[in-house]
Every structure is written in C-alpha cells, then in structure tokens.
Amino acid sequence: MNNNEIFASASSWIKEAGERIKESFKTTLNIETKSNANDLVTNIDKETERFFITKIKERYPAHKVLGEEGNGDTLKELSGVVWIIDPIDGTMNFVHQQRNFAISIGIYENGVGKIGLIYDVVHDELYHAIKGEGAFVNNIRLHTLEEATVSQAIIGINATWVTPNRRIDPAVLGALVKDARGTRSYGSAAIEIAQVAAGRLDAYMTLRLSPWDFAGGLVLIEEVGGVASTLKGEPIQLLDENSIFISKPGLHEEILKKYLGNKKW
Secondary structure: OOHHHHHHHHHHHHHHHHHHHHHHHHOOOOEEEOOOOOOEEEHHHHHHHHHHHHHHHHHOOOOEEEEOOOOOOOOOOOOOEEEEEEEEEOHHHHHHOOOOOEEEEEEEEOOEEEEEEEEEOOOOEEEEEEOOOOEEEOOEEOOOOOOOOHHHOEEEOOHHHHOOOOOOOHHHHHHHHHHOOEEEOOOOHHHHHHHHHOOOOOEEEEEEEOHHHHHHHHHHHHHOOOEEEOOOOOOOOOOOOEEEEEEOOOHHHHHHHHHHOOOOO
C-alpha cells in the first residue's frame, strides 16, 4: 500500500465532495429517518457515499469500502485495504445549520489504521494523518498532546448521557461533568475527535458510535499521542458499535480510575 499516493487521491476526493455538498445548500433536501426520528439521512449523504465508492473502485478495484449508508461492501473482517467512510457525520447539523458537519475517512490495511482524514466542510479545515508521519490540519502539524487533569479539562459529551437514559446511570458521568472545567457538544463525533487531536478539547466520550464515526479520527489520535478505548478501557472494535473514550494522556487514566472504574453500567 502506497500511503502517500492513496492519501493524495483521498484528499483530492474529499475536497471535491465538500464542494458538491456546499453546492447542495441551494437545493431542497430529501430528508428521511433511519433508526428513530432524530437519526436523519439525506439524499446528499447517499450521493456523497456513492461518489466515494465510484472513485475508489475505479482507482483501486481491490480495495473494499465500509460506508454508513450501506452502498459499500459487506465486511466480516478487515483483511486487505478497507476504506471506512462517513459521507456526512453530523447530518442533523447539516440539515438544521448547514455547518458543523464533516466527511470522515479512515483507510486501514489488515486492520491497521494507515490514513485518516476528517474534513470540516464549511470551515474548510482538513485534518489528516498518515501513520508514522504525524497529524495535520490544513497541512499545519499538530503538536503531541500533553497530559491533562479533570479539573483543567474541557470534555466533549452529549447531555443525553447525564440525563435519564437506557444505557448508563446518569450519575456516573454526571460526577465527571461537575468536576471538569467545562463541557461541549458539537453534534459530530468526527469533529469532536479532531478537536481532541488538535488540543481544542481534552477528551471526548459517548456511549454509542459506529465504525465510520471514529475510524478516521483514531488514526489522528494515535499520531498525536492521544489515548483511545471504550468507556470500560477496552480496545475499540473496528467493525462493531462501541462506546468511545478518547483523550489526552494522563486524563484518560484519571477518568477511568476515578469515575468509570468498578461502576456497574
């Protein structure tokens, strides 16, 4: 796998896709729901995914594609080169705000993340990483993350997880929210993971995320020395839905030990 050649293709396509999405702002969206009334998908999500699949299959016919909207391959394992794509991460923001959404691409070879791209389309910020070469935003190198503590931390977390819900006792993460310096919720997992990589957030956590939401971001996080696991401190499974906990070093260990360890949830 030629990382630099594939990155050149992916970065060109992601910018082209971004322009196509911005052009769609002038049109009327066809909006549908998926698992529930707040789980939205539009014709632009589907068209953007098909755009990437067409480009990938023409240039790299042996590569496989795992996409959110189901137009790619059906995969049971990650052998060979696999592109994991979210054509629009933050569809609700796309529909309601026409901003604060991203295109996310993770390119893996035999299960190892080799290239990650997250493109904040409206703000024209392209985060990228090639394994072993560092992480960048608009070609400016991101610094290695420094250790942080809860009392100094800004944490990306959705209010869903500190109010009554079916997945976790809200008191578990409620205690963390009280002790942290502040919280933020951007409505796009890819953007929030990129914000951690850039040092703009100190941690990001959620109880439920799919591979296309985090695959690109994991490559970024590894290149800046961040830590990624489930909320139970277990390895993230790339083909499954996971809880996700990504943060600066030091902070990750503190939160696991003080707030999440030995909790029944």
